[in-house]
Amino acid sequence: MPKLWTETIDAHRAAVRDAALNAMAALVAERGLVALTMSQIAERAGVGRATLYKYFPDAQAVLTAWHERQITEHLDRLTTAADPAEPAIVRLRAALRTFAEIQYHSARHHGGELAALLHRGEHVGRARHRLREFVANLITEAAQDGDLRDDVAAGELADYCLHALTAAGAADSHDAIHRLVAVTLAGLSAPPPLP
Amino acid sequence: MPKLWTETIDAHRAAVRDAALNAMAALVAERGLVALTMSQIAERAGVGRATLYKYFPDAQAVLTAWHERQITEHLDRLTTAADPAEPAIVRLRAALRTFAEIQYHSARHHGGELAALLHRGEHVGRARHRLREFVANLITEAAQDGDLRDDVAAGELADYCLHALTAAGAADSHDAIHRLVAVTLAGLSAPPPLP
DNA sequence: CATTGCCCTAGACACTATGTATCGATAAAT
DNA sequence: ATTTATCGATACATAGTGTCTAGGGCAATG
Incomplete structure (x- = not known):
């Protein structure tokens, strides 16, 4: 079953991705769009900053997603x-x-x-x-x-x-x-x- | 006539302010809201970066204005x-x-x-x-x-x-x-x- | 014409954010 | 137990931020 492998991996990736999007929404709501930074998104999402860059290239991409x-x-x-x-x-x-x-x-x-x-x-x-x-x-x-x-x-x-x-x-x-x-x-x- | 003095000063301030707002609009149009920076606004408006901070405290303020x-x-x-x-x-x-x-x-x-x-x-x-x-x-x-x-x-x-x-x-x-x-x-x- | 004020520019500073690269650690799959 | 892939941490060069200071330009006074 190679299915299980991708299944759990993908589940984790989806969880991280979702956390990032939620963190982004919260940050924009309280600090505004202009002040949006990758650092804050990563911190709020409870994820390493470098890791976040493996999911999204920049803050605009997070917003679009x-x-x-x-x-x-x-x-x-x-x-x-x-x-x-x-x-x-x-x-x-x-x-x-x-x-x-x-x-x-x-x-x-x-x-x-x-x-x-x-x-x-x-x-x-x-x-x-x-x-x-x-x-x-x-x-x-x-x-x-x-x-x-x-x-x-x-x-x-x-x-x-x-x-x-x-x-x-x-x-x-x-x-x-x-x-x-x-x-x-x-x-x-x-x-x-x-x- | 101290009136003349404030008149020309205000005219100049209004001109700088307008240039900053126009520059901001152009930058957002071509690079997006998230990438808006004070440095770019100042450069595009043809004004010193430090000077721009005397008109607006941050990028959000320029947007609001x-x-x-x-x-x-x-x-x-x-x-x-x-x-x-x-x-x-x-x-x-x-x-x-x-x-x-x-x-x-x-x-x-x-x-x-x-x-x-x-x-x-x-x-x-x-x-x-x-x-x-x-x-x-x-x-x-x-x-x-x-x-x-x-x-x-x-x-x-x-x-x-x-x-x-x-x-x-x-x-x-x-x-x-x-x-x-x-x-x-x-x-x-x-x-x-x-x- | 010189002086006085005001405002602008420019440069410098400490700090934060960015984007990338590398490392050992972790945890799943074989 | 070994392989594989991702993660968090760290490091680094570059760019943006916010503030301050010194020097110059220009209009309005004397």
Whole structure:
């Protein structure tokens, strides 16, 4: 069984990697992005500084990896947020609500800077793109059902949704989140009155 | 006339300060936020490193000052975007359109990281708050005219608007910006159908 | 025109962070 | 028990930080 070998090794590597990402998030939350250093990440993660360099080449790479992990995790929660048997508009509503909740908690646990960068910036790449496509597909489906406007491309509407819902980070209550989701959905569902 | 003295001194200080902020923006755009250093800012701004420390205590302070300058500048453009004689809904539309244009250009000139942080984060403070209040007032007025929904607080709607329109940074054309503004306004104007 | 203040530049300093290389130690797999 | 791979520690040259001091430039006074 050569499997066991790589399995435990990989498990350890994953643990160290996770510790580094968590340490990074905590440091940014309390000291800001600009002051982020490899030394502090290593110390906070309980790992040798030289060892950390074997996992990430620099602080920017740690930040990028954290982004990737967060967005992947968010995507998992979104995809399991709704029963696949429901109509698209219901699944969309559930996904958007979940996304808003994530933003709400994310803005509180990590600092504002991390939350702000989470769903922007080119370096995020693949995971960010999958998130956008997931929402865009739901929108396309719902539009085919006649539940949403179809005069704007689904991709553009998905961008609109994801950005609008980041306002949940500034919400001051759970009810405010629900109102925000309702307003955002109104932008999607209302057909244009008269050009 | 001791006035002349302070006038030219202040003019010089403002020039150095501006050069530092511009240098900072350029550096972040091409090297990223994490790699921002006082040395590079000073060099790029054509100013002694020790001198820069008399203007800003650290790199974070330069970043914050840049934010403040940008948002103040944006607010000026928004307030002059519409004829005060027009009804509130027209002024709101003009302001939102202007804001979207700003986001579009901002995302291209400065890197994604700076644009992402621009309208988030607590350290921005006063200017950010004024921007929010300006939009909130327009929304309140328009709601009183019966042109907008009044079932959600104007402040929450203002947050929704400003976040939704940051999607303009990802737009790929001028027409896309117009569609985004229309969708965002639809979220504001549509009264809830039936709870 | 010389003087006075102010501010800037430049250089130096001690300290911390970076990135890399090497070492013995540790722990898993054969 | 031996091999293999990683780890922590240490070391080192380079770069960034924050502060201080000395010297120069320039506008406003006398």
